[in-house]
Amino acid sequence: MPLPRIPAEQLIGLARPVSSGLARAGAPVLGARLLNVLAHRVPERRLKADLLAEAAELELSHGLTPRRLRAAYAAELACADALSKQGNKAAATASAAKALMLAFHRVPHLDGLTSPLAEDPRGFTAALHRSRALRAVTKPRGRTEPAAPSPADRPLRLLIVNRANANFLPLITDWYERHPDVEVRTLDLAADPDLAPLAKGLGRIMARAVGSQAAYGRAVEQALRPHLDWADTVFVDWCSLGAAFVTLVDPGTTRVIVRLHSFEAFSYWPHIMDFSRVDDLVFVGTHVRDLTTAAVPRLLAEDAPRLSVIPNAMELFSYRRPKHPDARFTLGLVGIGQIAKDPRWAVEVLRLLRRHDDRYRLLLVGGDLNTESSPAVRLYHDRLERDLAKLELSGAVRRVGQTDDVPGVLEEIGTILSTSVRESFHCALVEGAASGAVPVVRDWPFFADADNGARTLFPPEWVVGTPEEAARRILEVTATEETWLKAGEAAAEHALSRWDWTVVRGDVDRLLLGGHRNVRP
The missing domain is CATH 1.25.40 (Serine Threonine Protein Phosphatase 5, Tetratricopeptide repeat)
Structure with a gap:
């Protein structure tokens, strides 16, 4: 049946x-x-x-x-x-x-x-x-007029825009505020009383893009237009909500530049943005550019923005200070507040080192993981705490916490680690290298099989594939005081000559000011 x-x-x-x-x-x-x-x-x-x-x-x-x-x-x-x-x-x-x-x-x-x-x-x-x-x-909505050339008869008006995250802007802002050929205004979309209520909401930004939400569109136009009309160039940091919001409005003759760091490539924002209203899209790493253009192929179309790669702005010479006597055996990981930093990888490296010499210890610098952000973070946090329990009791691991004096903390660190699964550039590692700490960089797994990644960004001797390789490199370079100091000095010279603001700012000038402007030495 x-x-x-x-x-x-x-x-x-x-x-x-x-x-x-x-x-x-x-x-x-x-x-x-x-x-x-x-x-x-x-x-x-x-x-x-x-x-x-x-x-x-x-x-x-x-x-x-x-x-x-x-x-x-x-x-x-x-x-x-x-x-x-x-x-x-x-x-x-x-x-x-x-x-x-x-x-x-x-x-x-x-x-x-x-x-x-x-x-x-x-x-x-x-x-x-x-x-x-x-x-x-x-669908490209375009602009009624092309971006105008930089003015020749007055200072260029530069509007620097962010939304609640200006972490990578202070050097750039300060430089152009002191530049004789530039007039600067800054705009935080999350702090401006008129713009803050408007610059939020994926749904209504998408709805406006297809012609709905007319009242919202009028409000955005009214709030943004004075800023766009004043500026010759708008520089929007982070290719996320703020950039999507700004491109809701026809910029007129104002040039629009957007910078993409890393997390945005793993978000939906580049997938809903109108890049026909962006003149230049700048990345801080070639590997992030490659990932983003693979995920968003319209960025490679003929009418796409110009793409460029410029490292983050960093003032590195202030990190050159004498090391503490015991720094040779001290590893440092600066920034542990995200799972992507994978501090458990650093703990495994420490365990391997201490099998050879129990003088090795680890400094963890920065705020802890936010366990409220997701269940995945809670799971990782709990495992990390179990890893650290005995090591902290024995003094092998010390947590410094959040600090405003990173150069001071780096005086204690002789080997600077990058244990991340992904990075756009990893400023903390480069700052550590500039301080004379020996860099040991995990071959960031998100990019390890790609054409570009940690191995193409940094000198090959800095980069390792496994905790075992990391331990071997550290044992080798710290074998004697002389070898450690020599390796640290070479790392500092490389970092300062490649990534200090005095080196990078010429590229930023050419991007923001245009080729006919004077690039200050």
């Missing part, structure tokens, strides 16, 4: 509480698998997308990268495209925004030691480029 066929809706109604129960019992992967199997058997587009999203969110809520993340966000995009085909722009854009927030959730890309985007940038983002709804969002 054949068994009666259970309707899909009834089956799903039974499966959802079972899936949640499995997650509560510590088996979120099994719970997600159940929903994924059901989604595979459901023909209805909306229900399929909902089930795949529920499965993905179940794993994400437990700090796990969903096995079917691509399928989940692609299913939501299929719904967005169907709505777009029906002419329902508002619903299509909202659905596309939902897909983007799922695809670029922080757990798979920012709160782990791997990233599906880094592993396969073209494959991971392929569904985005096929999407009718997203193509409508990114």
